[in-house]
Amino acid sequence: MSVDLQTVKRVARLARIAVSEEDAERMTGELNAILGFVEQLNEVDVSGVGPMTSVTPMEMKKRQDVVTDGNKAADIVANAPATEENFFLVPKVVE
Amino acid sequence: MSDLTRLTISQARAKLRGKEITATEITEAYLSAIDRANPALNAYVAVTGDRARDMAKASDARLVKGEGGALEGIPLGIKDLFGTEGVHTQACSHVLDGFKPLYESTVTANLWADGAVMLGKLNMDEFAMGSSNETSYYGPVINPWRRSRLDTVVMPTTHQGDGGFVSAGGTKTQRSLDNAQLVPGGSSGGSATAVSAFLCAGATATDTGGSIRQPAAFTGTVGIKPTYGRCSRWGIVAFASSLDQAGPIARDVRDAAILLRSMASVDPKDTTSVDRPVPDYEAAIGKPIKGMKVGIPKEYRVDGMPEEIEALWQKGIAWLRDAGAEIVDISLPHTKYALPAYYIVAPAEASSNLARYDGVRYGLRVPGKDIVEMYEKTRAAGFGREVKRRIMIGTYVLSAGYYDAYYLQAQKVRNLIKRDFENVFAAGVDVILTPATPSAAFGIADEDMAADPVKMYLNDIFTVTVNMAGLPGIAVPAGLDPKGLPLGLQLIGRPFEEETLFQTAAVIEQAAGTFQPEKWW
Structure with a gap:
């Protein structure tokens, strides 16, 4: 499979990365080189093989469903580019 | 007094405990070495001199009372991927500009609890994506080795x-x-250069496809990627969560064992952290390997591999045989599919993990006319080319209609790669010996690699299989190529048998010796 310019622009939109016409053209070539490289996986017979879901065979660790942390609103927003009274500020979303 | 930066961790530990030197003295020696060398090598992106002096002072107080921890007073460098409270933590990306976490990663917290001193944060490929440390927002790291x-x-x-x-x-x-500047490998290029050039006693690093072992091989240092789940991933900036593991880069095998013991832990904050006590890895060094079964996988003999790599491999085989190991030929039939499967799984996970960099919660924000434009402009400006490339690949292979063909297929192939290893271990093989990299360090701005991303990816051909299967792997220096550059061998072990790797690597180290670059910087 390979991608065309339109697909690259669509994927960039999905990934929320602004691309110029020039970027998209360059990326088309690069992505096709990588997709060409991974193409060889199609020759592997995977019948009867499941996908890997856990790297180390172990049961998922669980803990009691209780509050162990919190009351750190100021810490949470400390690194944000724009905040007001411990809220993240973003451009208007709803008119 | 002789140069304190030349001491290994085990030597410095003995001198600190014996009160022959102080933590303050050794810390000052490293800080002035960094001052002199960093303009040329670019290994550190942030030097935390005041904090280092404070930590050293506290270490000295504990050492005087004989209360020192396992790493008391040992000055370390920390890869910029590890969250360090109140200190530069940006994964060497523009998108994390100014980020200073209000928490400490589990691995670094373990190191400080054992008395280690933080010298600063080390350069790396942006978000650990790269094999040459050239994708860093802070510029490339220079290898202290030259041809x-x-x-x-x-x-x-x-x-x-x-x-x-x-x-x-x-x-x-x-x-x-020669004057040509070489790459230190990546993504932990800052860690490898800093250790090799005596700018820290040891360093933390991370490995998703070879990012500890390849730079270690390129700089004549020892690097181990432990079993998936051995070191907590909590507080480390995520790249590909099912592949990422932290580990040390050190000047010799013993130092790597000392560091890993402190870095590893059982951590309730990481659900993939494994409930197993951390052994005393150092105790494995010096144990005989007589009767150990060493597997030599035929699939690691690749087309176009330089003669010196094959020769190095044969030398390694001979050393282990001379030490009494039994050498057996083995087959890992799905080896060639590991790298292509990796370039689906890793970008897929990265595209999800890096979705959080949206200009809202931390780091860079580029304003836009609405929120979507703000996201798109922020991410366009904040991520470098390689990171964007991988996010795009990941987004594509996970997008509707392509998931089964790419991602699901890759995860099935991944199980086959893991099964290959399980089969040879079940047949009695204790450890597998391979070259660490298909070549020695290459030049900065290599034109072939810049023109074709896949060429750069091929650097990880021998290391990536280990991440795909979640196994431990160590790179140990084994010799110099005809141009005087270091080359490494890799040992791969059974899950959680890092001790076997240290034990075997120590035999190679004893036969090969250790390697230091000639100082030009």
């Missing part, structure tokens, strides 16, 4: 002294260093 040439020099006939002694002339050989 050299052996020249035959004719000695002039000389007259000397009153006795009228006349030397007969003759020839001698001398090495002269």
Whole structure:
């Protein structure tokens, strides 16, 4: 499979990365080189093989469903580019 | 006093405990070495001198009372991927500009609890994506090693002294260093350069496809990627969560064992952290390997591999055989599919993990006319080319209609790769010996690699299988190529048998010796 310019622009939109016409053209070539490289996986017979879901065979660790942390609103927003009274500020979303 | 930066961790530990030196002295020695070398090598992106001095002072107080921890007073460098409270933590990306976490990663917290001193944060490929440390927002790291040439020099006939002694002339050989700058490998290039150039006693690093072992091989240092789940991933900036593991880069095998023991832990904050006590890895060093079964996988003999890599591999085989190990030929039939499967799984996970960099919660924000434009402009400006490339690939292979063909297929192939290893371990193989990299360090701005991303990816051909299967792997220096550059061998072990790796790597180290670059910086 390979991608065309339109697909690259669509994927960039999905990934929320602004691309110029020039970027998209360059990326088309690069992505096709990588997709060409991974193409060889199609020759592997995977019948009867499941996908890997856990790297180390172990049961998922669980803990009691209780509050162990919190009351750190100021810490949470400390690194944000724009905040007001411990809220993240973003451009208007709803008119 | 001799240069304190030349001491290994085990040597410094003995001198600190014996009160022959102080933590303050050794810390000052490293800080001034960094001051002198960093403009040339670019290994550190942030030096935390005040904090280092404070930590050293506290270490000295504990050492005086005989209360020092396992790493008391040992100055370390920390890869910029580890969250360090109140200190530069940006994964060497523009998108994390100004980020200073209000928490400490579990691995670094373990190191400080054992008394280690933080010198600063180390350069790396942006978000750990790269094999040359050239994708960093802070510029490339320079390898302290340079190619050299052996020249035959004719000695002039000389007259000397009153006795009228006349030397007969003759020839001698001398090495002269080439000026070309080489990459230290990546993504932990800052860690590898800092350790190799004596700018820290040891360093933390991370490995998703080879990012500890490849730079270790390129700089003549020892690097171990432990079993998936051995070191907590909590507080480390995520790249590909099912592949990422932290580990140390050190000057010798013993130092790597000392560091890993402190870095590893069981952590309730990481659900993939495994409930197993951390053994004393150092105790494995020096144990005989007589009777150990060492597997040599035929699939690691790849087309176009330089002769010196094959020769190095044969030397390694001979050393282990001489030490009493049994050498067996093995087959890992799905090896060639590991790298292509990796370039689906890793970008897929990265595209999800990096979705959080949206200009809202931390780091860079580029304003836009609405929120979507703000996201798109922020991410366009904040991520470098390689990171964007991988996010795009990941987004594509996870997008509707392609998931089964790419991602699901890759995860199935991944199980086959893991099964290959399980089969040889079940057949009694204790450890697998391979080359660490298909070549020695290459030049900065290599044109072939810049033109074709896949060429750069091929650097990880021998290391990536280990991440795909979640196994432990160590790179240990084994010799120099004809141009005087270090080359490494890799040992791969069973899950959680890092001790076997240290035990076997120590045998290689004893036969090969250790390697230091000639100082030019």
